[in-house]
Amino acid sequence: GSAGLPESLRRVQEIAHRPVLFQELDITDGAALQELFSKHRFSAVMHFAGLKAVGESVQKPLEYYRVNLTGTIRLLETMKAHGVRNIVFSSSATVYGDPKYLPLDEKHPVGGCTNPYGKSKFFIEEMIRDLCKAERDWNAVLLRYFNPIGAHESGMIGEDPQGIPNNLMPYVAQVVAVGRREFLSVFGNDYKTDDGTGVRDYIHVVDLAKGHIAALKKLKENCGCKIYNLGTGTGYSVLQMVRAMEKASGREIKYRITARREGDVASCYADPALAEQELGWKAAFGLDKMCEDLWRWQLQNPTGF
DSSP, X not given: OOTTOOHHHHHHHHHHTSOOOOOOOOTTOHHHHHHHHHHOOOSOEEEOOSOOOHHHHHHOHHHHHIIIIIHHHHHHXXXXXTTOOEEEEEEEGGGGOSOSSSSBOTTSXXXXXXXXXXXXHHHHHHHHHHHHHHOTTOEEEEEEEOEEXXXXXXXXXXXXXXXSXXXXXXXXXXXXXXXXXXXXXXXXXXXXXXXXXXXXXXXXXXXXXXXXXXXXXXXXXOOOEEEEEEXXXXXXXXXHHHHHHHHHHTSOOOEEEEXXXXXXXXXXXXXXXXXXXXXXXXXXXOHHHHHHHHHHHHHHOTTOO
């Protein structure tokens, strides 16, 4: 039943028309993980647990390494102990560091990360790769996400940032929808891009979810360790995003140009061809759809869940 479920999962249950088994625990708590794995039989694990704000990671590196690295080590140890040898890991395009060339394909060098968040993702990728080398019966799919935005088209579930959002689009949505924020800060307009603002590859969160289902299917082939970009392959600047959101909402978005943010790169977008070839997955939704769905979510849920 839905007793004791967080509101977000209660709504997932409603959309999916099936119950969701949920247990809350701290991924750095080895004993809690052991207990969970003793109670259930899992065929695979999807690992999304981690701290994920680039700016905050620069301020609090130890906390990022503790949660992201220790948490993953505990998880992998527990999986190993219980014979669960299939994992899908949510990595990030930040592992590419400052792009040497664009678009970024999976062969682009990794590890020259510009912030502790990116480094923690890179280290976890390395740990999983080493584990797959050492133990041939392990299968892993490492998914390097670009910037997920949007929401489920029902408007019932979406990103619910606690406090001030760290990511551009949730912040923009709050500026417009509720006037919860006075204006948007645009970090730098002197990058080597068409309009001087940072360029990123955005992906609809539903496309991203479908990428994970494709990754789970890949594990069934005993694929060993595979790495894929999940992005659209199209880069949009901050100001293009602002205009797209103005179009979706029919409202003006006030912004100010402020200083560049530490750890930011000028441009970053994907070559997603490998995922299409090997996973049979391709992003289906474009920028307008991302913004319309985000806007619907924001209007229907001005204060989140």
